[in-house]
Amino acid sequence: MSKEYVVAVVGATGAVGSRMIEMLESSTLPIKQVRLFATIRSAGKVLTFKGQDITVEETTENSFEGIDIALFSAGGGVSAKFAPYAVKAGAVVVDNTSNFRMNPDVPLVVPEVNAHALDAHNGIIACPNCSTIQMMVALEPIRQQFGLERIIVSTYQAVSGAGAKAIAETEREIKEVVNDQVDPKDVKADILPAGGDKKHYPIAFNALPQIDVFTDNDYTYEEMKMTNETKKIMEDDSIAVSATCVRIPVILAHSESVYIETKEVAPIDQVKAAISAFPGAVLEDDPSQQIYPQAVNAAGHRETFVGRIRKDLDAEKGIHMWVVSDNLLKGAAWNSVQIAETLHERGLVRATEDLKFELK
Amino acid sequence: MSKEYVVAVVGATGAVGSRMIEMLESSTLPIKQVRLFATIRSAGKVLTFKGQDITVEETTENSFEGIDIALFSAGGGVSAKFAPYAVKAGAVVVDNTSNFRMNPDVPLVVPEVNAHALDAHNGIIACPNCSTIQMMVALEPIRQQFGLERIIVSTYQAVSGAGAKAIAETEREIKEVVNDQVDPKDVKADILPAGGDKKHYPIAFNALPQIDVFTDNDYTYEEMKMTNETKKIMEDDSIAVSATCVRIPVILAHSESVYIETKEVAPIDQVKAAISAFPGAVLEDDPSQQIYPQAVNAAGHRETFVGRIRKDLDAEKGIHMWVVSDNLLKGAAWNSVQIAETLHERGLVRATEDLKFELK
Incomplete structure (x- = not known):
């Protein structure tokens, strides 16, 4: 045994x-x-x-x-x-x-x-960091077939990534706005954007372009995690990665707008097939039926959901996509x-x- | 007289x-x-x-x-x-x-x-479209001094862009979740993401990567507006623009994560000075003091607020920034x-x- x-x-x-x-x-x-x-x-x-x-x-x-x-x-x-x-x-x-x-x-x-x-x-x-993990699941099948030159990612991250206190703060703030008619800018905050930082801002009806504290290069640690961890996981320091990490008033599941440039031209149907075949990845992509990943649907699931896959309008090797996963499950x-x-x-x-x- | x-x-x-x-x-x-x-x-x-x-x-x-x-x-x-x-x-x-x-x-x-x-x-x-206008105010001072090769933008758009009914729907949905404990994925929607489209999805605690209906190239009309209107306003069809337009649970003010490549190398201090000097634009950019534009602060103002301005980590002519403006005021x-x-x-x-x- x-x-x-x-x-x-x-x-x-x-x-x-x-x-x-x-x-x-x-x-x-x-x-x-x-x-x-x-x-x-x-x-x-x-x-x-x-x-x-x-x-x-x-x-x-x-x-x-x-x-x-x-x-x-x-x-x-x-x-x-x-x-x-x-x-x-x-x-x-x-x-x-x-x-x-x-x-x-x-x-x-x-x-x-x-x-x-x-x-x-x-x-x-x-x-790895939650925002990195789901991006890796979406991009590894593409990297394997077509190579990966660069990544530009903008995140739409859930407050649960900042812990149980951030969830409670968000719910309290939102109730103050919708039930007590407090102006969103006047809501008091103690935790977000980063518990250890000097100032705190409301997340209710807001978007905060700061996750974790700032580093010397004017990127946040969260953004640098996406850059450095991607290179380590994919074992390729030459992949260019720049991130903008943003907290939005969602409790569960991070969404990401990901732009990549591949080494070889990657036909969109082959990209979709590669993602479909990859363990842990689920293709949700049919604009004609308004099918695309959504945070509320990804919450509670272990998979990473990928959709809105389309060619850049100009760059021959450029592809855009939308990547969503439960940050507390696959992300942690x-x-x-x-x-x-x-x-x-x-x-x-x-x-x-x-x-x-x-x-x- | x-x-x-x-x-x-x-x-x-x-x-x-x-x-x-x-x-x-x-x-x-x-x-x-x-x-x-x-x-x-x-x-x-x-x-x-x-x-x-x-x-x-x-x-x-x-x-x-x-x-x-x-x-x-x-x-x-x-x-x-x-x-x-x-x-x-x-x-x-x-x-x-x-x-x-x-x-x-x-x-x-x-x-x-x-x-x-x-x-x-x-x-x-x-x-122009609300999401285009604020991006133009942020980028024109840069274009004038350094030229503009390409734009990749991911938006964080407020529900008021979809009209008074979308605002009411959002408030109703959020109350159902925070007051009545309805699971966000079970909330009923009638308007968003696009009033005229077939299916409707909740926006409460969600991020919807669809604004307006889809076009034949798998971009939405909102995304193609940003592409086509930018070229017309800047009178330059050679500027490459690809957008990902996303609705988030914010009532007022659109935020945008904008990546650009300039024709000439643009030193960040000169980019900041150009934005500061441009009418209608306000520079809010001091990471050491956690100063950056926020939707809740931009609401009710006519200006376009620009911050998080920083060099791409790899592309010599690449710059990232965060652009926020009241979509009903400057945006309309x-x-x-x-x-x-x-x-x-x-x-x-x-x-x-x-x-x-x-x-x-």
Whole structure:
């Protein structure tokens, strides 16, 4: 009989953590036990896994004895501090934060795209940024057949990407506008656009062209994640990627207006066929019937939906498309559990001998 | 003493019409009288202009005797039918619909950009599409100094662009979700994405990549308006323009993620200076202070706000920016009244001898 795993979810009470538990409930992973971790504030809370009560424990350096797989989604600081201890204790970590993504010792994986990168893991595997993941699922089938020269992407991102507090803030703001007739510009905000930044702006009836904080080059970290992670996942630094990341008043599912230039001319019917055939991608594209991906339809699903595929009006190798996926599922919880399943399928759930990560 | 005008608003009871009346109230145009027109359904309704009651009249072929300037915003069909009669009666028509925009006998005007095109008018001047207008205000200062090779734009458009019924539908849908806990995908829709199309989808907590109906090339009419109108306004068919037009749950003000390639390399500080100096444009761009244009701040203002200006990460002549403006003001009512003011300033409010438009 094959081994059954003890699986930990670190950040179990958050927006992504709760989705991770759901994804584990329907996972093909052979699970012996699930353990749930969070900050001391949430410790003692009782959550359920397959109908069974599980008490949330505080995450400590000594939490990881006996754990085979640890899914982290409790913020970059928590991953930086505790993931190396989990690896030292013999676990494989799937980290949903940005902390280890660009570390050369850490595979950055979208299983449909670069599962092979898992083979060289050193105990930590990073799950890419939500906005990157769905773009990779849409573009990899095109890259495989026609090559990829450049990407220009404008995102329409859901507030759930900023966590449970951002969801609550959005709902509170919208109620103030529609029920209490507060002018949208006078609504008070405490979280968005970025919890850690100086100023906060309303998202109700607004579009905020800032996700995460700004970097020195006037792009945001979110935008630079899309650039850097794409190159790492596709293993090609020559792909040009520039992003504009925008938050809109949607709770679930990110939408993206993606423009690409391929290396070879890509006939649209072949592009559509390639996307249709690609695992995890669903073609929703029939303008004559007004069929195109929509956030409200993608919410709750694991697939990435692609439509509005059409030639640029001028550039021979230019193609436009509209890419939508549930940011908490494929963008986070499902991609993380899918990485765990793939590690299992490839026989890669194993303790790491040579610890490559600093214990802090 | 200079002449004072009789000004008509056709479509006076609509979302744009009511804003036209407001813009006329604060206009520099010497106004003797304002007359208001709508369909027979709205005729008899009483609106006010500078505190004075004005009864809405039914629009007929004989409505335009004695009128000097007629502002049309009652749908393309109404303009097609009645604008030629207004011209025949001696009025100058400023038409806010798409009906005459691409007619070679009709100037298509954003006053800051191509006021000179008014000189050759034949009685009808077209006001461009809302999403085009604000992009022109942002890009003309750059085009003048550095030339313009191509534009790739993704829009984040407010529902008010689809009229008063779309605003009401959006508010109703959002209340159903936040107050009655209806799942966003189960909300019923009757108007959006396009009143005249077969299917209707919820906009609450959604992003709809369809504005207006689809054309044969899988772009929507809204998208093709941005392409064709840009070339006409900038008087350069060689500018490549491809658009993705998207409706989001915002009531007022369109946002746009605009990527351009200039003919000459354009230093960012010079681009910012050019936009700052351009009439009608306001630079809002300081990432260190989280300053960028926002829909909720642009609503109610006549200017076009531009920010997030930065170099493409790879293309030497590539620049990204974020452009926001009130779609009912600069995008419609204000641009129309501003055209009327410019006609007056240039001595172009005059009857047309040779009628170029078919009386239907």
